[in-house]
Amino acid sequence: MTCDDFRRLISAYRDDEMEADDRRKVIEHMRSCDSCRNFAEEIDGLGDVLRKLPPAPCPPDIEQAVIEKIQAFDQHASEKKSFWNGYYRIPRGVAWAAALALALLIIEVTVNPFEHKGDEQSPSIPSESTPYVQKVVFSEYDVVYSTPVTDMHTNN
Amino acid sequence: MTQRRKDGDGCFREVFIRYKDRVYDFALKLTGDTDTAGDVTQEVFLRIYKQLTQGHRIEHPRRWLFISARNLCLNTMRNERHTTTLAEADFAATADGPESPEVMLLRKALHQLDPNDREVLILKEYQGFTYREMAAILECTIPALRSRLYEARKRLRDIYSRLCKRGANYDM
Numbered sequence: 001m002t003c004d005d006f007r008r009l010i011s012a013y014r015d016d017e018m019e020a021d022d023r024r025k026v027i028e029h030m031r032s033c034d035s036c037r038n039f040a041e042e043i044d045g046l047g048d049v050l051r052k053l054p055p056a057p058c059p060p061d062i063e064q065a066v067i068e069k070i071q072a073f074d075q076h077a078s079e080k081k082s083f084w085n086g087y088y089r090i091p092r093g094v095a096w097a098a099a100l101a102l103a104l105l106i107i108e109v110t111v112n113p114f115e116h117k118g119d120e121q122s123p124s125i126p127s128e129s130t131p132y133v134q135k136v137v138f139s140e141y142d143v144v145y146s147t148p149v150t151d152m153h154t155n156n
Numbered sequence: 157m158t159q160r161r162k163d164g165d166g167c168f169r170e171v172f173i174r175y176k177d178r179v180y181d182f183a184l185k186l187t188g189d190t191d192t193a194g195d196v197t198q199e200v201f202l203r204i205y206k207q208l209t210q211g212h213r214i215e216h217p218r219r220w221l222f223i224s225a226r227n228l229c230l231n232t233m234r235n236e237r238h239t240t241t242l243a244e245a246d247f248a249a250t251a252d253g254p255e256s257p258e259v260m261l262l263r264k265a266l267h268q269l270d271p272n273d274r275e276v277l278i279l280k281e282y283q284g285f286t287y288r289e290m291a292a293i294l295e296c297t298i299p300a301l302r303s304r305l306y307e308a309r310k311r312l313r314d315i316y317s318r319l320c321k322r323g324a325n326y327d328m
Binding site for chain 1: 168172176177178179180181184185190193194197198201202205206255256258259262263266277280281282286287298302303305306309310312313316
């Protein structure tokens with residue numbers, strides 16, 4: 001291992017994030033290498049000074065802004081909820097009546113069980129006195145035969 | 157208010173009280189800008205509030221907050237081409253009183269670092285995360301993180317030495 005490899009390990013050694021085997025190697029190397037020992041002391045010193053930098057506490061106006069944002073979020077959420085609550089305030093009897101009416105309407109439109117059969121156009125039965133004309137049309141080129149019923153009777 | 161919402165609200169209060177200062181401090185040290193740090197803090201806590209009150213379970217709230225804060229900071233810096241302004245960073249940090257020359261120089265050195273280097277140092281030195289937690293926040297492996305920390309420390313040491321030499325030259 002080179003000194004550069006050892007210095008990578010020294011950084012982790014300083015943070016106490018190292019396997020026992022590597023730790024032993026680093027300690028042994030630093031005993032014999034002044035340059036790596038100096039490096040370890042330098043980063044130790046820098047770490048100590050870094051930790052001296054005072055922490056910056058969250059300013060009160062930022063705290064207040066967080067609280068206000070949360071209140072605004074809550075209010076927005078409750079407004080959305082109250083929109084639906086408005087529908088829940090309809091009297092239960094009225095709601096059931098409306099639901100029943102809607103159900104009946106759907107049934108009427110789709111199934112139509114109340115439809116009167118007599119309204120359908122059924123073939124009318126000619127009476128005895130009605131002159132009956134038979135018409136058979138196959139296509140526009142076919143001959144149309146039309147024979148009055150009375151004539152048919154007279155022919156017989 | 158439903159029970160779920162009440163539980164989420166209670167959870168949020170605890171998280172907010174415990175971590176508001178640390179999230180703000182992290183965002184400020186990473187971006188060097190008080191406005192951005194404030195915006196990031198607000199957004200992060202609003203997001204976690206929504207999550208908690210909607211019944212989502214957050215296993216590691218501290219990690220969750222720092223992942224969100226870090227992503228928001230990086231996005232802001234990327235979108236606005238944000239550059240750390242030393243004056244603002246210094247102002248924020250010296251609000252409590254004068255600093256020693258070595259702390260001031262180190263602050264300058266820290267803000268001359270690339271944000272990628274700066275974030276690993278902040279997470280390790282200020283926030284005290286373990287390598288495992290940092291790897292989760294930075295979305296990298298532990299060996300990669302070890303390497304990043306080493307490189308960041310080496311570059312910080314180089315910049316700091318350069319600033320010390322320059323300072324010594326000015327003193328003379």
